[in-house]
Amino acid sequence: MCELLGMSANVPTDIRFSFAALARRGGETGPHVxxxxxxxxxxxxxxxxxxxPEPSARSELAKLLRNYAIKSRVVVxxxxxxxxxxxxxxxxxxxSRELWGRRWTFAHNGQLRGVKKLPxxxxxxxxxxDSEHAFCWMLGRLQARWRDAPKAEGLERAVAELCAELHGLGVFNMLMTDSRTLYAHCGKRLCYITRRAPFGIATLIDEDWRVDFAQETTERDVVSVVATQALTRDETWTEIPRGRMICLRDGEVRLLPDRARRTAPSREGTDHNVRLSTQGC
Amino acid sequence: MCELLGMSANVPTDIRFSFAALARRGGETGPHVxxxxxxxxxxxxxxxxxxxPEPSARSELAKLLRNYAIKSRVVVxxxxxxxxxxxxxxxxxxxSRELWGRRWTFAHNGQLRGVKKLPxxxxxxxxxxDSEHAFCWMLGRLQARWRDAPKAEGLERAVAELCAELHGLGVFNMLMTDSRTLYAHCGKRLCYITRRAPFGIATLIDEDWRVDFAQETTERDVVSVVATQALTRDETWTEIPRGRMICLRDGEVRLLPDRARRTAPSREGTDHNVRLSTQGC
Incomplete structure (x- = not known):
């Protein structure tokens, strides 16, 4: 099983603290090599x-990124x-792909039965x-529906409907963004945390790194992080319900109503998730 | 005026020697900051x-790439x-964009009058x-003409025709690749060199770096480098004629016939190239 990490913030934010934990799971504290x-x-x-394509725990490039502060409002x-x-x-x-003059980015964890049959x-x-095929299928459907970018609310519903279709094919833990909104769909395992004032202290699970966010932020900052598994040991992470999608914009999280799933034509039962292997993506 | 660098090789090849020269022109030996x-x-x-977006001569990332051997067959x-x-x-x-399941990459130097009117x-x-608009226009035209990737020869002719149209709008020095072929169009200034056995010694113009290619290669290696200006002082670089395109594949260079230009409907005279400013891209 792969691991995902996403971030949405209302100010350009340094992701290195969270990325350090993810990178160690690529060959040290986790098997994602x-x-x-x-x-x-x-x-x-x-x-x-x-x-x-090298394991992140031993990657020269990952080492560079640990020492190189890229401040960003959206990360996948x-x-x-x-x-x-x-x-x-x-x-x-x-x-990644460009659609409507925006750069879309997509990452997936899980397996999808028969996804390559999707036109x-x-x-x-x-x-x-399979993952890239699913991404291409989603963007193709969006492009066929709208020649230009629709309003955010319509787009959110459409993305949720497409996620529901893919959820019917297996395990679809997904992060996708169009540069403004971060869409996070939980097929089996995905959780998030929102940090805002008053900020506290957090310690990584995967290594001995502790941050006092009060020292790193202003009172107006709102930063949400989504991950396959909690990255810190002294904060409370919220599980996203299976088969549901959250939208993150400017750090704020919104759980989309469940009705989006009911509109999907090809969605099957949910129990098969448990039976499927989730060894890869 | 920006500077371009491209490489095509028949074996995965380390570009660091050439990139070092280009990087120094980004703020040290050149004004491309x-x-x-x-x-x-x-x-x-x-x-x-x-x-x-930082000048390459002072970039942490560029410094990393100088110490990080990425072996590649095509570089832009x-x-x-x-x-x-x-x-x-x-x-x-x-x-970059994806077309026909291939990742296309494009870089341009020059100015194009009215390019944003192209649909x-x-x-x-x-x-x-303007450059990204030109790239999107080219790919849109190719996608409209072929649903799937055509044969290489037909694609080369089509790319040459599109380049000829853009050449009619101003200065169009361009590198583009679909991962197999590197297309290099000379609007005003672009040159290349092909290195093959027996290999010699080369010294960069922009810094004191000398390489004996005989030590770095095998007898079968063929590597071509395209650049706005010669990068080495002790080799003979070939100027590409203005308004002409070369195709590079597996390190071999082929100058396309001039007839491609004559088929272009909107091509104007060539003298205006000289009158136009080429301060940017």
């Missing part, structure tokens, strides 16, 4: 990403334990993972 | 890119002196540069 990647949105629509990161699709750069999450529109996978 | 970027293709279709790099489009991450070349298809700019 089949590559890693991270995408940072900076200054609005600008995005840069770093990918490495992933460490990979491969199951479908060989270990290679083109199969390393997160994936594609204008977006095609470069690599061979 | 408005950001830089480089895209590496690895293992076939996989691509990773590094972008920084750019240092920017901004004219159109503010200095920001989203305006930092090279730009776009499925690809839209994320930033505000």
């Amino acid at each position: 089949d590559g890693w990647g991270i995408a940072f949105y900076e200054g609005g629509r600008g995005c840069r990403s770093f990918h490495d 990161a992933h460490v990979r334990k491969a199951n479908r699709g060989r270990v290679s750069l083109e199969n390393t999450h997160p994936f 594609l529109g204008g977006f095609r996978p470069v690599g061979s993972t | 408005d950001g830089w970027g480089i895209a590496f293709y690895e293992g076939g279709r996989g691509c990773r890119s590094f972008h920084d 790099a750019h240092v920017r002196k901004a004219n159109r489009g503010r200095v920001s991450l989203e305006n930092t070349h090279p730009f 776009l298809g499925g690809f839209r700019p994320v930033g505000s540069t």
